[in-house]
Amino acid sequence: xxxxxxxxxxxxxxxxxxxxxxxxxxxxxxxxxxxxxxxxxxxxxxxxxxxxxxxxxxxxxxxxxxxxxxxxxxxxxxxxxxxxxxxxxxxxxxxxxxxxxxxxxxxxxxxxxxxxxxxxxxxxxxxxxxxxxxxxxxxxxxxxxxxxxxxxxxxxxxxxxxxxxxxxxxxxxxxxxxxxxxxxxxxxxxxxxxxxxxxxxxxxxxxxxxxxxxxxxxxxxxxxxxxxxxxxxxxxxxxxxxxxxxxxxxxxxxxxxxxxxxxxxxxxxxxxxxxxxxxxxxxxxxxxxxxxxxxxxxxxxxxxxxxxxxxxxxxxxxxxxxxxxxxxxxxxxxxxxxxxxxxxxxxxxxxxxxxxxxxxxxxxxxxxxxxxxxxxxxxxxxxxxxxxxxxxxxxxxxxxxxxxxxxxxxxxxxxxxxxxxxxxxxxxxxxxxxxxxxxxxxxxxxxxxxxxxxxxxxxxxxxxxxxxxxxxxxxxxxxxxxxxxxxxxxxxxxxxxxxxxxxxxxxxxxxxxxxxxxxxxxxxxxxxxxxxxxxxxxxxxxxxxxxxxxxxxxxxxxxxxxxxxxxxxxxxxxxxxxxxxxxxxxxxxxxxxxxxxxxxxxxxxxxxxxxxxxxxxxxxxxxxxxxxxxxxxxxxxxxxxxxxxxxxxxxxxxxxxxxxxxxxxxxxxxxxxxxxxxxxxxxxxxxxxxxxxxxxxxxxxxxxxxxxxxxxxxxxxxxxxxxxxxxxxxxxxxxxxxxxxxxxxxxxxxxxxxxxxxxxxxxxxxxxxxxxxxxxxxxxxxxxxxxxxxxxxxxxxxxxx
Numbered sequence: 001x002x003x004x005x006x007x008x009x010x011x012x013x014x015x016x017x018x019x020x021x022x023x024x025x026x027x028x029x030x031x032x033x034x035x036x037x038x039x040x041x042x043x044x045x046x047x048x049x050x051x052x053x054x055x056x057x058x059x060x061x062x063x064x065x066x067x068x069x070x071x072x073x074x075x076x077x078x079x080x081x082x083x084x085x086x087x088x089x090x091x092x093x094x095x096x097x098x099x100x101x102x103x104x105x106x107x108x109x110x111x112x113x114x115x116x117x118x119x120x121x122x123x124x125x126x127x128x129x130x131x132x133x134x135x136x137x138x139x140x141x142x143x144x145x146x147x148x149x150x151x152x153x154x155x156x157x158x159x160x161x162x163x164x165x166x167x168x169x170x171x172x173x174x175x176x177x178x179x180x181x182x183x184x185x186x187x188x189x190x191x192x193x194x195x196x197x198x199x200x201x202x203x204x205x206x207x208x209x210x211x212x213x214x215x216x217x218x219x220x221x222x223x224x225x226x227x228x229x230x231x232x233x234x235x236x237x238x239x240x241x242x243x244x245x246x247x248x249x250x251x252x253x254x255x256x257x258x259x260x261x262x263x264x265x266x267x268x269x270x271x272x273x274x275x276x277x278x279x280x281x282x283x284x285x286x287x288x289x290x291x292x293x294x295x296x297x298x299x300x301x302x303x304x305x306x307x308x309x310x311x312x313x314x315x316x317x318x319x320x321x322x323x324x325x326x327x328x329x330x331x332x333x334x335x336x337x338x339x340x341x342x343x344x345x346x347x348x349x350x351x352x353x354x355x356x357x358x359x360x361x362x363x364x365x366x367x368x369x370x371x372x373x374x375x376x377x378x379x380x381x382x383x384x385x386x387x388x389x390x391x392x393x394x395x396x397x398x399x400x401x402x403x404x405x406x407x408x409x410x411x412x413x414x415x416x417x418x419x420x421x422x423x424x425x426x427x428x429x430x431x432x433x434x435x436x437x438x439x440x441x442x443x444x445x446x447x448x449x450x451x452x453x454x455x456x457x458x459x460x461x462x463x464x465x466x467x468x469x470x471x472x473x474x475x476x477x478x479x480x481x482x483x484x485x486x487x488x489x490x491x492x493x494x495x496x497x498x499x500x501x502x503x504x505x506x507x508x509x510x511x512x513x514x515x516x517x518x519x520x521x522x523x524x525x526x527x528x529x530x531x532x533x534x535x536x537x538x539x540x541x542x543x544x545x546x547x548x549x550x551x552x553x554x555x556x557x558x559x560x561x562x563x564x565x566x567x568x569x570x571x572x573x574x575x576x577x578x579x580x581x582x583x584x585x586x587x588x589x590x591x592x593x594x595x596x597x598x599x600x601x602x603x604x605x606x607x608x609x610x611x612x613x614x615x616x617x618x619x620x621x622x623x624x625x626x627x628x629x630x631x632x633x634x635x636x637x638x639x640x641x642x643x644x645x646x647x648x649x650x651x652x653x654x655x656x657x658x659x660x661x662x663x664x665x666x667x668x669x670x671x672x673x674x675x676x677x678x679x680x681x682x683x684x685x686x687x688x689x690x691x692x693x694x695x696x697x698x699x700x701x702x703x704x705x706x707x708x709x710x711x712x713x714x715x716x717x718x719x720x721x722x723x724x725x726x727x728x729x730x731x732x733x734x735x736x737x738x739x740x741x742x743x744x745x746x747x748x749x750x751x752x753x754x755x756x757x758x759x760x761x762x763x764x765x766x767x768x769x770x771x772x773x774x775x776x777x778x779x780x781x782x783x784x785x786x787x788x789x790x791x792x793x794x795x796x797x798x799x800x801x
Contacts, residue, residue: 013256021072022252023343024104024357027350028068029297030338031100034122035129036061037321037331042122043340043348048332053322058130059137060093062314063177065296066209067097071365073255074173075105077263078359084170086483087365088160090186091177091209092138092150096129102144104350105358107366111144111518119348141512141519145366147373147482149505154183155475160204161192162479163370165465166421170202170370170483171266178210178219185471185502190236192472193285194448197460198273200421203266206238206287211294213311229289239265239284244291246309251292262286282448299334302327369484374520376484380423380579381416385409385572389601392569395617396596396643396794402636403530403592405568406575407436410488413579414463415442417486424480426465426473427490434490434530435592439464470498477525478506486523486579493529493589494536494545503585507555510583514558524584528575530592533699533723534637534736540729546700546722552587553667553704557675562666563588564699566639567597569604570664577608589699591636593732596793598639600800611665611677614687618643618660620650626689627659628757629750634663635699638722641736642697644743647795649750652764656754661687669708681713690714693753697741698722719753721746733785737775744768744775 034042036059041052067089078085089098102108103125108115115121115128128134135142139150148159160174180186196204208229212222221229226242233240241262243254265286272278295313300306307317318334320327345351362368369375388409390400410425417423425431425439432440444462451458465476470491477487506525513519529548536543552560561584565571571590578586598615599607607613621627633642639662649656663669670678679687688694690713698705702720709715726738736742748768751761758765778786 013253017076018249018252018256020353020357021076021256022248024075024354025069025072025248026338027104027343027354028072028097028100029065030335030340030343031103031122031125032064032068032096033061033298033335034126035059035096035099036316038126040123040127042126043119043344044332044335048321048328050322050328053328053331054131055322056130057316057319057321059096060315061096061298061317062213062294062311063091063094063209063211064097065298066211066290066292067091067094067175068101069251069255069292069296070173070175070207070209070290071097071101072357073252073259074365075358076256077259078363078365079357081263082363083263084363084368084370085365086147086163086170086172086368086371087145088148088156088163088172088174089139089146089150090148090153090156090175090180092148092153092156095136095138095140095143095150098139098143098146099125099129099135102366104354105364105366106355107144107364110367117349122348141509141516145364145368145371147371147479149509152501152505153177153180154185154471155478155502155505156180157186157189157204157206158192158472158475159479159482160206161189161196162476163483164196164202164204165424165476165480166200166485167202167370167483168200168270172202172204173207174204175207175209178208178212178221179214181208181221182219185475188469188472189475190233190238191467192476193237194282195446195465195467196282196285197446197448198270198283200461203270203285205262205266208287208289210289210291211296212309213294213314215314216311218311226289233287233289237282237284238287240287240289242289242291244289246293246296248297255290258288262288281450297337299330302330371483372518372520373482373484373522374582377521377523377582378420378422378484380413380486381420382576382579383409383412383416385576386601388572390568390597392597392600392800395598395800398597399594400568400597401435401592401594402565402568402571402590403528404435404438406528406571406590407438409572409575410436411438411442414439418442418463422485424463424465424477424485424487425490426477426487428470428473428492428495429466429468430490430492430531431464431466433592434528436490470495471502474499474502478502481523481525484522488526488528488579490528490530492543493532493548494543496527496529496548497545500548500551503551507559507585510559510585511556514583521582524578524581524586526578527585527587529587529589532589532591533727534635535591535593535732536727536735538729541727544723544727544735546589549587549589549666549700550704552585553708555585557667557670559583559585560667561586561677563664564635564666565590565608565664566633566636566662567595567599567604569597569599569601570608572601573604573608574664589635595636596640607662608664611668612661612663612679612687615660615662618646619658621657621659625657626692627657628692628754629656630659630661630688630692630694631746631750632661632663632688632694632696634666634697634705637736638697638699638741641741641743641746643794644792645746645750648743648747648768651795652767653751653757653761656757667708669705671711684712685714688712688714688718692717693750694718695746695750695753696720697746717753719749721749731779731783731785733775733789734779737772742772744772
């Protein structure tokens with residue numbers, strides 16, 4: 001079938017060259033089948049026997065021959081045009097193809113010398129695949145050239161665009177499977193072309209791989225007509241070129257011509273943007289629509305049932321090869337159909353004329369340094385956080401929007417790194433809302449669509465990425481980080497859950513990568529979660545969920561960090577620290593509303609470096625004996641309510657000895673054997689005592705604190721208050737009351753937990769309960785918090801220091 005979008009003067013590709021590419025493709029297919037099936041006899045020097053076959057057949061064949069076909073043709077373009085290109089494999093279960101292709105180009109054996117380029121190395125290559133002690137069945141961190149964890153579908157294209165931003169000389173070839181194309185994140189990812197600036201960024205070449213079937217059903221796009229597909233992607237702003245058919249010779253010629261056309265298009269788009277010929281609007285980038293049979297070149301039928309071109313080719317097309325002679329014969333005929341003697345020499349080495357088809361050195365897609373981004377990573381140039389310090393002369397006296405202070409720091413990070421083009425801020429339409437708007441003093445939001453005269457902070461050269469899709473923000477940032485750059489993702493706390501699964505996959509990637517010496521460290525993925533659960537005054541219950549922290553805490557301890565700064569100076573230290581780290585996921589939760597400031601910058605630095613500590617100025621213990629009660633807090637609103645509760649208790653029961661402990665690094669609550677930042681038992685007991693009641697006001701769901709401290713000596717005396725799934729559109733203080741995290745409930749619990757105190761302080765409890773009732777009446781009548789709540793200040797006349 002002809003290309004629907006043929007350009008004139010497409011260079012003729014010789015039959016000899018296409019024959020060589022076909023042989024290379026057959027070699028990749030042969031290696032892919034061998035990985036799924038064989039333990040031994042890799043070159044079929046003898047007939048297959050049961051002991052040559054794996055007892056457990058795992059892997060995915062159906063998408064693999066198409067991936068190998070594309071890889072072979074991309075090699076030709078890289079070699080002929082000296083391109084810097086990486087390959088993002090959306091159908092990640094096609095891992096056999098990624099491994100086979102990087103093995104053929106020599107990268108795999110360079111990284112894993114034990115997998116040598118000979119018959120013994122091929123045997124080990126086959127044996128390790130989906131085998132205990134070996135490698136996964138999908139494209140994974142272990143796979144050279146990969147920046148994309150293929151175990152979960154939906155993220156390939158957004159990763160590709162993230163990799164292309166600020167990489168002007170890079171082309172990212174991204175294969176999108178038609179099953180993957182049905183996912184929500186992938187469907188949104190097509191819009192990423194509206195954010196790609198050809199003057200400054202690299203290019204993404206989407207290749208939609210239509211093989212028609214998922215695990216057991218047709219795909220939606222696979223059943224659409226070419227006309228409908230063309231309309232769909234033209235509507236998205238692409239120029240689609242079709243390569244489709246079944247006969248290899250024809251398909252090779254089509255693909256070679258299509259690639260000549262689309263790479264010419266990419267070169268023209270970039271040249272016109274970079275020399276100023278075109279300065280407005282986003283270009284219509286090319287893409288390939290590649291229709292090929294599922295399980296192409298595999299068995300046509302097995303046991304009289306259709307396999308090639310059907311969903312039965314998806315995983316293991318012929319499954320009884322070890323115990324069934326007929327099935328084993330099918331497998332052997334299938335592998336011999338690739339004619340291995342025509343591909344490999346007697347020692348199992350790829351023949352020289354085929355080796356010459358791969359690019360050399362770092363031009364090989366498996367060896368491109370952008371796919372091992374730590375090789376390219378440069379440290380950020382950051383300002384001194386002291387330049388942004390909030391003066392604290394009287395504790396809690398001044399009300400400051402904490403994230404606005406961080407926004408000033410981020411503005412200057414952006415300014416200092418503008419020439420390096422290695423730092424971006426990502427968020428779903430909330431940069432200004434989250435009080436980070438100071439960054440717009442030095443940059444804008446990137447926008448490639450039409451810009452109206454009345455638009456604000458939109459430009460083609462902006463470095464703030466805003467789109468109302470958390471999936472796109474997360475995926476862009478992941479691709480950006482994995483190719484060696486830095487970034488920050490700012491999001492409303494409740495809606496970060498949208499990317500729970502993407503976070504999971506990235507954390508798994510970091511965990512595995514950290515165990516691979518050849519994978520160099522990449523910059524940490526930094527979340528700033530604001531507009532948080534306790535300050536959703538006009539949004540209500542739908543915006544009230546702090547549970548992302550529970551998910552994060554499930555991950556390997558060396559990968560994740562959770563920070564809960566109580567004020568601006570602690571947020572500055574944490575933000576600065578997180579931007580300097582690598583191979584981590586850092587989660588920072590900080591409110592954007594005006595709130596009291598507690599620590600000077602010097603105090604904040606000491607407190608954050610420790611991660612947890614006693615606030616001597618807030619308690620009234622004399623130090624000679626253990627306090628009667630420990631009032632602990634983690635989070636800005638819990639800290640405020642704890643300090644207010646301490647004031648109530650000190651006024652009403654002055655003889656009560658109180659210790660205040662603030663936690664800023666949440667995972668420090670774990671023991672040293674559970675987390676690198678964990679406290680020793682001795683240090684933990686020194687803070688929380690071994691036998692005194694601890695009233696712990698926590699930002700999130702109470703269970704997490706119990707989970708983190710369950711091994712501690714005094715765990716049975718730790719009583720946690722946090723979000724208990726109560727909420728609505730109400731006042732800030734009423735939110736704390738609904739969840740019993742307010743100062744009155746905290747003070748009552750302290751009285752009830754100190755042995756013998758409840759009987760002596762019954763009148764105090766009654767007073768506190770009356771305050772709760774008064775509050776309820778007041779807010780329902782006036783629609784705002786009581787003046788004594790709104791105007792509350794920390795009771796001290798002393799200046800700090």
